Amino acid sequence: MNPPHNGAEQGARPSDRVDVYDTTLRDGTQREGISLACEDKLHIARHLDAFGLAFIEGGWPGSNPKDAQFFERAKDIEWKHAKIAAFGSTRRASLAPEDDPGLRALLAAGTSVCTIFGKSSVQHVTAVLRTTLDENLRMIEETIAFLRAHGRRVIYDAEHFFDGFALDRSYATETLRAAVRGGAEVVTLCDTNGGSMPWQIEAVVAEMKAALGHPLGIHAHNDGECAVANSIAAVRGGARHVQGTINGYGERCGNANLCAIIPNLELKLGLRALPDGALRGITELSHYVAEVANLSPDDHMAYVGRSAFAHKGGVHVAAMRREPASYQHIDPALVGNAMRTVVSELSGRGNLLSKAEEFGLDVPTGAEVEVLEQIKEREARGSSFEAAEASVALLLRRSSPGYKPPFRLLDFKVIAGQREGVGTFAEAMIKIAVDDEVVITAAEGSGPVNALDGALRKALAPVFPAVRDIQLVDYKVRILDGRDGTSATTRVLINSRDAHREWSTVGASTNIIDASWHALADGIEYGLTLAAREPQQFTSTLPASEVA
Structure with missing residues (x-):
């Protein structure tokens, strides 16, 4: 197997560590289609903590009741690895820090770490905040100093930094100096619009590292499909704090994907981002977060996707x-x-x-x-x-000479129709051979496939009780050539499962019932062969009358 790339080739030492800051629970939930309940966020946070991340951003207290509830419940949890961070903005231009409701909500969250974002771009200061450049610098410094005076560690996120640096590099740099004067322990440079290129990121981070002599971080968005590359480039430029989300979830095109960044840091750059041995859990973590977010895992995602290898x-x-x-x-x-x-x-x-x-x-x-x-x-x-x-x-x-299938189909017949006062109906009759004995059964169902499934299970249950443990969990149909209209070839994919595993079978025919039968029968046959090989794992928990 290829050895990991030696981090020394990038100037890294084995003792070098990158602090990984997860913002799945805040920035990740801004992805269209994601909505996490407080309980979901707590479950994910526990997994992130067990995985060994340095920081977990729980949300924006004061912005919604759900995030306030998260921080209240997080106070009673013993976090083993991560520091929980509360997110917020600099004070309003018209208010003193102690009078700002957002900052009061941050203190009430009770976290040891607060992450504050502020404006780095002249355009945003004048056109969005509609305040003066000097006032914006005071807002940054005074907000951070206020939180530090109340015993909080502060991470400063310099929003739109790279775009602001391109517009006015002098002013963008001064916003970072204001954060350092206020007491920020890390100044994070944000590619908020996600349009920067890796070579730009690396050069600017290196310049700011030399100018400030202060710990720097990176927060990249993926609008140019470069968020992971930009994060790695920032580390090459001197950043040792990396923000991102699990699976790259986030607004628009997403955030930097920690499931790619972390393996790249550890295996390619030779840097430490996790406790020893924790990297082996990253695939499970990726799939777990996808499941809680009610999203299908991306099979083609680097490192953690089912198709990655x-x-x-x-x-x-x-x-x-x-x-x-x-x-x-x-x-x-x-x-x-x-x-x-x-x-x-x-x-x-x-x-x-x-x-x-x-x-x-x-x-x-x-x-x-x-x-x-x-x-x-x-x-x-x-x-x-x-x-x-x-x-x-x-x-x-x-293909093995000694293999004997548990059953053989002799023929089947399906009737589907509509009865007045009853609605649609389906009836199936099948004839199969089981141990050289012909068995004929019939069943009704909500549709043709359901009726076939019921008839097959009725025929097999007396001889193979394990069939009751096999459940049909998904049924997909695809028309392969729409130009042929209703006579087109149809492909049917059926997912089945028992108490221990899941499997998929396929059928194809110009007749959708025939295609469904082949996929269905293969799914049952495969499940029964597993039961025959591992009978101790099959104890029926379903009523004999229940069908998938």
């Missing part, structure tokens, strides 16, 4: 089987992820052999060639096996 091309997989480092820049285990082999029409023999090893299957010599041809033929007719690994496993199992 997935290999599809036959040439790639063949090389990986000989040398794991040939198509991976790090060992996936370093970030708690795993290498996967994807099977598709682009696969070679190595893909199938790797997948068989992954499933723990002994495939007869040469059988993978036959299975590969089946996959390519079925993909040409509309199936897609990338997201249907259980269907691949079944094809491999069926």
